[in-house]
Amino acid sequence: MTENFWKDKYPVGIPADINADEYPNIQAVLQQSCQRFADKPAFSNLGKTLTYGELYELSGHFAAWLQQHTDLQPGDRIAVQLPNVLQYPVVVFGAMRAGLIVVNTNPLYTAREMEHQFNDSGAKALVCLANMAHLAEVVLPKTGVKHVIVTEVGDMLPPLKRLLVNSVVKYVKKMVPAYSLPQAIKLNDALAKGRGKSVNEASPAANDVAVLQYTGGTTGVAKGAMLTHRNLIANMLQCKALMGATLNEGSEILIAPLPLYHIYAFTVHCMMMMLTGNHNVLITNPRDLPAMIKDLGNFKFTAFVGLNTLFVALCNNEAFRRLDFSGLKLTLSGGMALQLAAAERWKEVTGCAICEGYGMTETSPVVTVNPIQNIQVGTIGIPVPSTSCKVIDEEGNDLPFGERGELCAKGPQVMKGYWQRQEATDEVLSADGWLQTGDIAVIQPDGFIRIVDRKKDMILVSGFNVYPNELEDVLATLPGVLQCAAIGVPDERTGEAIKVFVVVKPGASLTKEQVMQHMHDNLTGYKRPKQVEFRDSLPMTNVGKILRRELRDEELKKVAMA
Template identity: 65%
Template sequence: MSEHANTPILTGPELSGLSEYHAVTDVFHAAVKRHADRPAFSCMGQTLTFADLDRLSANFAAWLQHETPLKPGDRIAIQLPNVLQFPVAVFGAMRAGLVVVNTNPLYTEREMAHQFKDSGARAIVILANMADKLERVLGKTDIEHVVVTELADLHGLPKRLLINAVVKHVKKLVPAYSLPGAVPFRQALKSGAGKQHQDVQRELDDIAALQYTGGTTGLAKGTMLTHRNLVANMLQARLAIGTGLNEGREVVIAPLPVYHIYTFTVNCLFLMETGNHSILITNPRDLPAFVKELKGLQFTAFIGLNTLFNALCNREDFRALDFSRLHLTISGGMALTRAAAERWKEVTGCDIAEGYGLTETSPIVTFNPMDAPQLGSIGKPVAGTEVKVVDADGNDQPFGEPGELCVRGPQVMKGYWQRDDETAKAIDAGGWFHTGDIAVLQDDGYIRIVDRKKDMILVSGFNVYPNEVEEVVAAHPGVLESAAVGVPDEESGEAIKLFVVARDESLDAETLRAWCKKDLAGYKVPRFIEFRDELPKTNVGKVLRRQLRDEPQKAAD
């Protein structure tokens, strides 16, 4: 870690290895050759080895090349939860030279129609559970080729038939749909198995994936992530995290969605490249089933985020699990609170290493050194990465002063798909990507995120960062989780409103305010407190502050 001589910039170590690869598919081929007989992905008790993944993805690539007119560079949407079909479809599509458009299975019809039309996707692989939605929006898109898969399509008999029948007929999770011409996923694989595919060589600057942002400020934008972006970030993850892993021997719990950039890069690239075994959790929201699936697993690593750590540690069945082999826990996606980290360490005996990233940075920007994690920080820049902070006028800020975090490195996106104006706003002439996050660069080389720029609350001219308020509140033993937002106020411009999910039903607003007053300046203490049974969250588990902020305000203590 070094500091530039004249400007307050932190720089990661040198990045090496990028010249080894031309594309993500090169990483894939090296991994399956080196680790052929090892398990790559498991889901609901079924496992694919690296050799299985190679064979099945080749079959899918052959089907795409022989049974469709799709050409290299065409877009294919993949709308799947954490199932074995996901890595098969992704690597099959990339081997055929296609651009992957990762699509959230929880999307509404409006969101699906926008993403498919905006990306120009000509094909889709979709879970049968949401095929009825596709039927209703298909006419608004350019999609010509539909592949439908059921939840357990890559399981063996009789388990495949049993699981699919229960999902469809007992749980009624597959609404009726009509998609004439749609091809079942298993049929596509069978058809491709009889044909020879030709791997398409892509170059580092070609687009590998369109990864859509959450769209919290309007319609979601497609982030153009090149093969260079994804390969670089895989190598950066290897250098930052790899020292804490035993290649080919780790069993890693992957509860976060693989279509999200966090898990997409860490599990489908970094952990695959290092020959490790990812356990895909299809529905982590079903906590009893999730914990049941963990029983008996000798897992060694866990990838999650703050809300999930909180929820699991609050369960007796989770606390009763065997954590004797767990030696690595990674947090990302949202700020990690000290209370959650300390509780996780107390329950599992494992420290949490927090990292930071965004969709636009593939995603990893910083990570806590494995040998010296600093709780409360997002760590240091990963290899080949520069970071600085700037004020509202774009002036560099000194160490210790908050400002907008800016990033420059090989993992920074090519730009927003068909939105040159938005790209110009996000990436300046010097190649710096402006994250929208407020951060402080510390003298010791670590970085702290203060808050999202858009979430900052202005109380009588004073900046209040919700993360700071939530950090203090989270330390109260009676609080499970919380969210602080700004609400309009005639006297102070904005006032702080706190939404709380209590662990202790006897907890009241005054007790909580008194707790806050011990560690927060008066203007940072929430004026309004509302207790809730749960907080709205994204599919990844981030609390939706904007939704809380935009709700009609009702009476609160």
């Protein structure tokens, strides 16, 4: 299968290639867009809107503070641990303008997970929400983080509303546990100190790292995928090329319920929408459906970016079904497999078909998308421009159309490698640029691709990758556990749910509640098991490796017989 095969597979008007070197770095994209669309709304949240001009101004304040009030140097890492609030784009783009590398960090991480990521990345600074500052207090003495910036949910709002929102979050909802971080500075104070100061605009090379995005890759050890400026710009241009005919510049309103710290939402909302000057409505807590739906009612939105579980939850909500969908012309799905029933229900409720795509953290992330002009439900679409895909057998040989094999991808969006892990990089990335995805796929003769299985043991919960190794490492530290295994089992709501199997040491006793509490204390929400099963033994190979596949097959048989 030649790389030229894909050239004639694109609908009319969509180029087969993009110029990944159109911009030297993300700063150039930001500057151009913020000047060109200065008066256009960029991000809205909690009733407040930042224009592109205001975003540039505020990110400049933060960049100036970083440069003139800290000892941080270009190339240093800054962990950004924020949900979807206006502070996120201000901080991220400000950090980039100062030449720092952004380490996207899940705000729901436990202290154990934070400590690993901060130490592995060598982060020297942290921006976090006050809600998580009590964990930072515990973690930071064990890390190299020297500079801490704390912000509250309402900090970007006008003074009275800011006071109201922050007080409700802190005192009524009691969502800000007490903490002591005497070295920390409030984000608004940092912005005030940077106001009026000049920024020494960083000018990184295209192949310099812009973002460290942590993932388990194909194993359970969390690794930082090095995404360069060129990687992210390429994927921005690739997404725009496929969707540009559908979205107009400076006039679209996109709903952003997926977290910006996840590379999928980051690329769509912070990169592609910035390039096109469009308006992103940030949903801070998509689990609060009534609040989210109330927010949606304030905008005649034209695009929606989500995943299977969210589509189902919304379509089952009567208030959502009453919204005005007359402007909706694009719905994007990624992060987890789109179920046919969910796709049909969404189209029935909103009148808009869902374009499903596929990607990985290691590919910035988009590899394939269903073109809006030609959606094939049940497939992940065709490769985005300047991207080739192939499937290979266990020996690495290319396979023909229609045969199952491991999906491999090649293009300018493929990561530079894993941060300080050359061996792990070499396992998945060939010398000539092919990335092995770990997913089993079939390439149809028309170029559309179907994912049919997973080579690796990864579990996919609501679009988030969960790695059994990490869960088993945590579970093994619980006194009384002799052996353990973690697998994914089918779940209507989240795609997969986590089930753990435990063999208890002779003479010891353990309860399900003890197992669940231990996992709760050490893992963020989506990594926690929903089911626990105690066994006398677990299936193993001759050399003592637990056979997760056998456990999965047993569970699938139970589902089939139910």
